[in-house]
Amino acid sequence: MAGGACSIVWFRRDLRVEDNPALTAGVRAGAVVAVFVWAPEEEGHYQPGRVSRWWLKHSLAHLDSSLRSLGTCLVTKRSSDSVSSLLEVVKSTGATQLFFNHLYDPISLVRDHRAKEVLTAHGVAVRSFNADLLYEPWDVNDAQGRPFTTFAAFWERCLSMPYDPEAPLLPPKRIISGDVTSCHSDQLVFEDDLEKGSNALLARAWSPGWSNADKALTTFINGPLLEYSKNRRKADSATTSFLSPHLHFGEVSVRKVFNLVRIKQVLWANEGNKAGQESVNLFLESIGLREYSRYLSFNHPYSHERPLLGHLKFFPWVVDEGYFKAWRQGRTGYPLVDAGMRELWATGWLHDRIRVVVSSFFVKVLQLPWRWGMKYFWDTLLDADLESDALGWQYISGTLPDGREFDRIDNPQFEGYKFDPHGEYVRRWLPELARLPTDWIHHPWNAPESVLQAAGIELGSNYPLPIVGIDAAKDRLQEALSEMWQLEAASRAAIENGTEEGLGDSTEATPFAFPQDTPMEENVEPARINAPATTRRYEDQMVPSMTSSLVRGVHDETSSDLRTSEEGSRAEVPRNVNVHQAPQRGTLNQGIQQTVRNNNSFLQFNLPMGVRNAEDSTDSSTSSSRRERDGGVVPVWSPPASSYSEQFIGDENDIGTSSSYLPRHPQSHQILNWRRLSQTG
DNA sequence: TTAAATTTTAT
DNA sequence: TAAAATTTA
Numbered sequence A: 001m002a003g004g005a006c007s008i009v010w011f012r013r014d015l016r017v018e019d020n021p022a023l024t025a026g027v028r029a030g031a032v033v034a035v036f037v038w039a040p041e042e043e044g045h046y047q048p049g050r051v052s053r054w055w056l057k058h059s060l061a062h063l064d065s066s067l068r069s070l071g072t073c074l075v076t077k078r079s080s081d082s083v084s085s086l087l088e089v090v091k092s093t094g095a096t097q098l099f100f101n102h103l104y105d106p107i108s109l110v111r112d113h114r115a116k117e118v119l120t121a122h123g124v125a126v127r128s129f130n131a132d133l134l135y136e137p138w139d140v141n142d143a144q145g146r147p148f149t150t151f152a153a154f155w156e157r158c159l160s161m162p163y164d165p166e167a168p169l170l171p172p173k174r175i176i177s178g179d180v181t182s183c184h185s186d187q188l189v190f191e192d193d194l195e196k197g198s199n200a201l202l203a204r205a206w207s208p209g210w211s212n213a214d215k216a217l218t219t220f221i222n223g224p225l226l227e228y229s230k231n232r233r234k235a236d237s238a239t240t241s242f243l244s245p246h247l248h249f250g251e252v253s254v255r256k257v258f259n260l261v262r263i264k265q266v267l268w269a270n271e272g273n274k275a276g277q278e279s280v281n282l283f284l285e286s287i288g289l290r291e292y293s294r295y296l297s298f299n300h301p302y303s304h305e306r307p308l309l310g311h312l313k314f315f316p317w318v319v320d321e322g323y324f325k326a327w328r329q330g331r332t333g334y335p336l337v338d339a340g341m342r343e344l345w346a347t348g349w350l351h352d353r354i355r356v357v358v359s360s361f362f363v364k365v366l367q368l369p370w371r372w373g374m375k376y377f378w379d380t381l382l383d384a385d386l387e388s389d390a391l392g393w394q395y396i397s398g399t400l401p402d403g404r405e406f407d408r409i410d411n412p413q414f415e416g417y418k419f420d421p422h423g424e425y426v427r428r429w430l431p432e433l434a435r436l437p438t439d440w441i442h443h444p445w446n447a448p449e450s451v452l453q454a455a456g457i458e459l460g461s462n463y464p465l466p467i468v469g470i471d472a473a474k475d476r477l478q479e480a481l482s483e484m485w486q487l488e489a490a491s492r493a494a495i496e497n498g499t500e501e502g503l504g505d506s507t508e509a510t511p512f513a514f515p516q517d518t519p520m521e522e523n524v525e526p527a528r529i530n531a532p533a534t535t536r537r538y539e540d541q542m543v544p545s546m547t548s549s550l551v552r553g554v555h556d557e558t559s560s561d562l563r564t565s566e567e568g569s570r571a572e573v574p575r576n577v578n579v580h581q582a583p584q585r586g587t588l589n590q591g592i593q594q595t596v597r598n599n600n601s602f603l604q605f606n607l608p609m610g611v612r613n614a615e616d617s618t619d620s621s622t623s624s625s626r627r628e629r630d631g632g633v634v635p636v637w638s639p640p641a642s643s644y645s646e647q648f649i650g651d652e653n654d655i656g657t658s659s660s661y662l663p664r665h666p667q668s669h670q671i672l673n674w675r676r677l678s679q680t681g
Numbered sequence B: 001t002t003a004a005a006t007t008t009t010a011t
Numbered sequence C: 001t002a003a004a005a006t007t008t009a
Helices: A021-029 A040-046 A050-070 A082-093 A106-121 A151-159 A193-199 A210-222 A224-231 A244-248 A254-271 A274-299 A310-314 A321-329 A335-347 A352-365 A370-380 A386-397 A412-419 A424-429 A449-454 A470-496 A548-558 A567-572 A588-597 A602-616 A621-629 A666-678
Strands: A006-011 A031-038 A074-078 A095-101 A125-129
Touching: A006 A021, A006 A082, A021 A031, A021 A095, A021 A125, A031 A050, A031 A082, A040 A106, A040 A370, A050 A074, A050 A193, A050 A210, A074 A082, A082 A095, A082 A106, A095 A106, A106 A125, A151 A274, A210 A224, A210 A244, A210 A254, A224 A274, A254 A274, A274 A386, A310 A470, A321 A335, A321 A352, A321 A370, A335 A352, A335 A370, A335 A412, A335 A424, A352 A370, A352 A386, A352 A412, A352 A470, A370 A386
Parallel strands: A006 A031, A006 A095, A031 A074, A095 A125
Antiparallel strands: none
16 A cells, blocks of 8 residues: 555554554554654653663564554654654655654653644644543542642542543454555664673563553452452562553553453452452552652653652752662661662562652651652662652652651661561561571661671671661751751742742743763672572662763772672771761752752753762761772762752742642743643544 | 550551 | 551450
8 A cells, every 4th residue: 555644653651552542543544554763862861771671672572563463563763853753754654644642751741742743734633642541630620620739639539530431442453554665663772782681580570561461460350459458568578460560661551450440349349348349449549649640740740850849949958979879789777778779679679668668768867869769760660650750759758748747757677577577578688687587687786796696797797787877867857857947938038039030930941951861870790689599690780870071980889889798898888877977968959049040050050069079078977988999080970950940940839839830831831732732632 | 335555557 | 757547445
């Protein structure tokens, strides 16, 4: 059918043939050209990490083979600009229509809007659909027609909408292929040789691809779902749904999940099965949180990089590379935290409870900027998902109206006995503690010397002492909070005086520019962990990247990382950490003021801050390891902090004071338009 | 039955 | 940590 009218179905994070409205529309319209564009640079700061790319690679292969059995194939394009690649495909295939499904992260919102404009201008009819959510964000509003700002109210509304979510669509029986003879596919490269080695293990635990996702769903619903409420609290329980990576890439549709779970719900309600009903409600709630993450991202497109509660932008985070590194390596001295971080490192997976534990420790005990932690999760999690992770970290950080209280500190020791009462999880991931009795497993620092000796543990040598004491952390948190309120009051006064008036609106340039990212730091680490009976290697473990001018420091730092079971590791244990001495606070606040005054300087701001921190901390007691081993050049991961949101520091995008940023800010008209655009599907 | 003690769980 | 839910005397 040479050059005959056909439509492009643009696949993104909807890698399935079942319940895929864009695909269905394409099939109905006639011949189809299925396209996937790989343009990671477009994602700026948040390019998929190694394990995420591994997943994508297999998911795409799976989709391609499904499409082939239906009569067409997946055209793949390597690109630095999705929209121009689509245009190319239009030209080479003579397509007259474009169909795609909605995404709600800020970058996609803008990119998809542009795609629509540009292709329409070229005479292509564009339609887009909801395939990712039960209800579109703009359809869920309170009685005044305003978006919700708390999860409970949002979810209650979702569950009582006047109409049900759309029923899932069946896969097409057959697809008529558009003419792709003059539209060549690029070979997409998702992993290098080094990464291949590390990824080899992933296939043992996971099967990407939409029909595997479907199997996982069925297995879960017919099995573990019943006990979901009972089992979901154990650190290493295998009773979660394990659907999150499938859902992230849209291999399974939430609407299908919802429908199948609902059927069970009715069944168990009729049987009077209380445990089952509770399980269903809890599981649906976790689906609801995923919905809410998209909802927040849509209504507050900066939620992945700035607190939704405005006063939190004045919180003086501790900018300390040493702490950050100890956390990443699982060497904080708190066994549950460390076990979690080692598991994440090794497998790309973490139970939800443990995610809460490690991130809460990160924010409340170490008081590191939550976006660093979020970025590390992004780089390492198999199910890394910008919207969900932003919601999670904001919740933990207390920067949401209904998040945890900000001044609450969870004690990892108690949480350890709660989520891992027998210490099995800790022993699995921290072999150095394997012989410690359960009584001490979550607080080895209290164990009698004789017990430690018998277990072969020398605190400060082969396992660290706590990097920060909980009591010290509490004091420090209080201080930081009062500093935050002072700064907030000062800023408010300044604004009332008119000193900073209008600054927030003055920066229209590069609305979605992020600081340059450089390739991820590599850890070349032979670490032994007696996890699933294998010796694992930790090559090419991703950690947050750093600003380009500091790249030279990379190998200096990483080559000495985390030799868990080697003598050589000892120097790396963060030690000499004086609990009573407050570490250096970052100079974020000054930085922010700077940025505001000299708006659009975020790139400049970024570098100096990193360098300053590195130099400042040379003498700090928290950074001895750096001085010893890293040759003075400290790789600094550039916090996304300064990228964008601070340009709008003067605005009132507080979720507390106004429910939506959008209507009051003309410079964000792309997104206003997008609201309209979104309804065309 | 009520009130106190306890356990549970946070988006 | 603190509010809510549940158990106990």
